[in-house]
Amino acid sequence: MKELLQVNGLVKAFGQAQAVKGISFHIQEGRCTALLGPNGAGKTTTIRMLTGLLKPTAGSIQFHGLRAGEDRRSLLGYLPQSPAFHNWMSGMEYVVYAGRLCGLSPAEAKQRAKELLERVGLAEAAKRRIGGYSGGMKQRLGLAQALVHRPKLLVMDEPVSALDPIGRREVLGLLKELKSETTVLFSTHVLHDAEELCDDVIIIRSGQVALQGALPQIRSEHRRPIIELKLEEHAPSLEWAAGFEQRTSADERLSATIEEIERQGTMLRLTVKDMDKARQALTEELAKEKVRFSRLEAGYSSLEDLFMKVVGE
Amino acid sequence: MSAVKLMTLVRKEWLEQLRSFKLIWIPLVFALLGIMQPLTNYYMPVIIEKAGNMPEGAVIEMPVPSGAEVLAGTLSQFGMIGLLILALAFMGAVSGDRNSGAASLVLVKPVSFLSFILSKWLGMMTLLWGALLIGYAASWYYTWLLFETVDFAPFLLSYVLYGLWFTFILTAVLLFSTLLRSAAGAAFSALGLALLLTALSGIAPKYMGWSPSSLTGFAYEAVQGGFDASASFGWSIGVTILLIAAGIAGSSALLRRQPALD
Structure with a gap:
């Protein structure tokens, strides 16, 4: 390349x-x-x-x-x-004008303008004054004149x-x-x-x-496995979530598998290091504490998460 | 700089003048101004009589002006109203395009900055010299009808000298329109410059012989036939042409330094 x-x-x-x-x-x-x-x-x-x-x-x-x-x-x-x-x-006049400024011959400029206006869907409006164009039409005309x-x-x-x-x-x-x-x-x-x-x-x-x-x-380099857990509005379960968040940083076994926990209302979002171990640990924990959850999902972080992380810092 | 691209840009200026009707109303105004001067001169005694506030029995005796005097009067009309109109018509020449962003679309194309400025200047010049010729010729024709013939040579010489003074001021409009964001600011800076130079020439004509503003005086002399090419005549022409060239180069340099404002 x-x-x-x-x-x-x-x-x-x-x-x-x-x-x-x-x-x-x-x-x-x-x-x-x-x-x-x-x-x-x-x-x-x-x-x-x-x-x-x-x-x-x-x-x-x-x-x-x-x-x-x-x-x-x-x-x-x-x-x-x-x-x-x-x-x-008019749209046509402008694209021809742009073409001439780029060094095209009159015939060539006209030919290109026709092709491009057709291409960007302005063939019908080519003879109309640009003053009457909508925002989208102007943007498409802008593309035509940039490509001439x-x-x-x-x-x-x-x-x-x-x-x-x-x-x-x-x-x-x-x-x-x-x-x-x-x-x-x-x-x-x-x-x-x-x-x-x-x-x-x-x-x-x-x-x-x-x-x-x-x-x-x-995407592949920065992709992290994550587990999302949604709880019901149930006081003991929510208490467990708060406690679990604290325990993770203290407990060695948990912090070895779970990198980061984000808690937002009834949502828990776990960024994990080892998906299998984390899944195991979490399900055991959920069964033992009888946590009422409505959804449990394992997956990967999106580009959006990465973007927010990179840009937000 | 390529001549083809320059002509493309100039043709665009002409098309703009046509579509905004500048190409029509500016020559019309000049023609009107040109005709008004011989007409008002001719009918002045009647106008004063009909105005009716003369004391009973007053006899008005006015010397009939010579044709050359009428034409000189026309030029001074152009020098005030005509200049104001031209300056207002072109005050946004560069700043308008730059403020709207239209200039940046042109300047990302392989077009030299000098071509861009020159196209604006040439567009101004064709309109200026054309309108001035139409107006002045109209005045010449009516002066011939109502008073007397004025020879062609003095007419032409005074036209060229006055046109050169206008060219200087319009180049200043172009320069200020590149320098300033505000169109009105450009017009008034250029008109202020014209006023200042004219006033200085009036106060100290001896020391201001080299100034572009003394071209107007030479034009009046030229049309009245009492023209002798003094040393300061050469100086003022040379200085004016030099300043015009510097104005164009300066505008181009200013544009190069900052092609887009937004």
Whole structure:
């Protein structure tokens, strides 16, 4: 697999505050990568530095396969969070205009614009003024104009965050098709979107990379066995739960198998080291104490748990 | 910088001017201003008579202005109202696109910053020189109808000199519109600069001969035929052209330093 983009020690300071504190990552050709993080983590700042809209305070951004003297921007397609067009233009005019600015010939630009508008489902509205487009239509037009010159890397900033559920579905569907054709990097604060679309994730937190890698790999590396236990509203059972939580940290046999206990109301959530031993110990305990539970479930932690853990710290 | 991309950007500016009707109403206003001056000059005695607040038996004697004087009057009308209208029409040239985010969509494409600024400037220039020509020619025609012919050469020379002064101020509008977020701030900074330079030229004409604002004086002289190319004429033209080039380069540098505001 070929490397397309290499980012090294990227820093951006606004006055005293550092929005991005030394981010390094690389993107492989043909992969779809999500820049994942909570609001204010520095996702947008990072993306704007990649597109050249913002000058990095320090660090380097390297594109492989860039000929000497070639503009980095000619390999990039960029879709901002809420793209602003000229409202007095029609959708068709705008995509042709974008194509011409990327160096396509008039005929080529027109041809591409037609194809892309068809592709993003705006063929009907192509001749209408952009001023009358809905949010979802503008986002799809944004995709069309970003793709007009067949960029090597499509960069998107929160492509679906500002959309209603229908617009979201439309755009996510399009992205699923597109990712097989080009390399994609997008930022999001919604884990679900990243899981649905991406091969790789880069989780960033307060301007730093907290975790990065291929999604299946991260999933298997950070997957922990857990047991969830739901109790009935029954005083002795609840008392047992409180006692069990305390005993776990003191008792050597229990703390060897159970790593962590979280108790929320009638829910107990056990992160365990050895599933078999923990299951054994717990069921014995439940039978002995006659605990009234309504549900007992053994499974694995989800990516969401990992995300919350990484981001929440 | 590629000429094809620059032309694409300029064509977009023209289309915008057309769709926002600037391409129509600005030349119209200039034509109106141009026609008004000879008309009011011609009918002034009648207007004053009909105004009716003259004492009984007063005899109004007004010297009939020469054609050149009428045209000079037209230019000074353009210099006030025309300049105000142009500055207001273009005050958001860069800041508008930057504030809305439309500029960032263009500037992530392989387009040079200078092309972006130059396209705005060329868009302004075609409208400015066109509107000024239409207005001034209309005034010339009506002056010929109502007063006398003014030779073509002085007419043309005064047009070019006045146009150069306008070019200077509109370049300042462009620069301030790149520097400031506020469109109104850009218009008033540029108009303030125009006022300041004009006032300084009025107070100390001897020392301000090099200033772009003295071009207006040269234009009045040129149309009235009493023009002799003094040393300061060359200076003011040179300085003006230099400042215009510096304004464009400065705007481009400002844009490069911070392509997007949001």
